[in-house]
Amino acid sequence: MRRKGKAVNGVVAPGPRFTWWAAYYVVVYLVIPIVGLGLVLDVALYFVMREVGRCYGVLCLFS
Numbered sequence: 001m002r003r004k005g006k007a008v009n010g011v012v013a014p015g016p017r018f019t020w021w022a023a024y025y026v027v028v029y030l031v032i033p034i035v036g037l038g039l040v041l042d043v044a045l046y047f048v049m050r051e052v053g054r055c056y057g058v059l060c061l062f063s
Contacts (some may be wrong), residue, residue, distance in 0.1 A: 004015055049056035 006013060046056055
């Protein structure tokens with residue numbers, strides 16, 4: 001439910017609302033860096049575990 005705006009000097013300012021720019025900034029500055037960091041860590045752990053000789057990942061549950 002959207003909140004109504006407040007009157008500022010007699011002018012009613014609109015309440016907060018979702019915009020496509022907000023979604024863009026969330027994706028660019030939050031989602032992509034977190035997923036990218038997870039991908040880098042996953043690849044790094046894969047190569048480390050491959051050298052150690054241990055199984056790493058979901059496929060180990062089925063083999």
